Amino acid sequence: MSAKRKVNLPVKPVRMDVVYYYPCPHCGRELPLISPVQPVLVQCDKCSGQFPVVPVDERMSRFLKLISANGRAAIDQDYL
Structure with missing residues (x-):
């Protein structure tokens, strides 16, 4: 019996x-x-210490996604 091999692309x-x-x-x-866009209290997974973080600008995160076409513009040109 010959088994079909699926090519992993x-x-x-x-x-x-x-x-x-x-x-x-x-x-x-x-x-x-x-992209934490609101102040939040996080817990370290190493020492279990908690601390607040400064949020980032949501507009800047959206801008980075927009100019990179949500990541598609970063694809290596050899794979397009």
């Missing part, structure tokens, strides 16, 4: 998010947060 991204890194004031670990 590279998959293109469908959207993007902007990740900001906030250093924990207790242990120094950099916590990745996806």
Whole structure:
């Protein structure tokens, strides 16, 4: 019996998010947060310390997504 082999083709991204890194004031670990647009209290996954973070400008995050066509403009040209 011959089994059909499925060819695995590279998959293109469908959207993007902007990740900001906030250093924990207790242990120094950099916590990745996806565009926090409101003040929020976060908990470090390393030391369990809690701390508030300064929000980012929502308009700037939207602008970055817009100019990159939601990530599609960042695709390597060899794969288009």
